[in-house]
Amino acid sequence: MTTNYKETFDRFSLYFLAILISPVLFGGILATYSIIAFQDSWSFGPTVLVVALYSFPFFAFAAFPVSLYIDFSARTKNYSNRVKTLLYAGFGSLAGLLASVVLYDLFPTIFMFIFGMLGGVIHFSVLALIKKFIK
Template sequence: MNPKPDKLAAAYQSTFDRLAVYLLAVFLSPLLFGACIALYSLLVFDDSWSFGPTALVTAVYSLPFFLFLALPVALFIDFSPKTRQRSRKMKIPFYAGAGCLAGLLGAVIFGELFSGIDLGIYGIVGGLSYFGVLELFKLIFHK
């Protein structure tokens, strides 16, 4: 009996489970973010679109930002030796700051469509929505 293959299999399973939680949060966070932006758009502006199309378009446009920016940043924040031991309350500014930077990057990519301040604020909302979904999934699936 060699115990190493069982430990290795358990380590692979643990890594896969953790990555699956992060990826699930990546694909569900744009939907929550789109719903927040659509609700804001309906309440503040006289929008010609209804809730569904606004949420869907926002989710589609924000999915690459969540996939290519939020996922690596979240993995870094949660597994970096400097930030791994910090509490949830201490991680919130990291996610908000990363979201703000992603929003500013979106302002550069989308150019004249939106202002940088607006997209920075939207990025903060997106970063915090990803953090909320991720923490909820961690509570559900890991304990």
């Protein structure tokens, strides 16, 4: 029985670590875009922090259950990484559409759709790298 608990805790800790890292990487990419496209007066660090804080709930409440479903569902766990990347991008685009409703003043809907896809792919990449390095 203890191995089952350890395996469950290890899975949870990997996904929780990915939830903590993904918003920071997403914030870095969105901050880079914001600085280049808008020639923003903010520096890079505060922009990353603000984006990471605002995107953390999306990663915690949307990406966490979706990633658990994609990786451990009997239907999807045997899919190739390319298909999983497309699934993450698709669910990320839905989260981006939700974010465009919340942040309608800052970015247009199409950009949030694209950034949601990018966030999904970033989350999948972080998960894949963590699994590769830790296991």
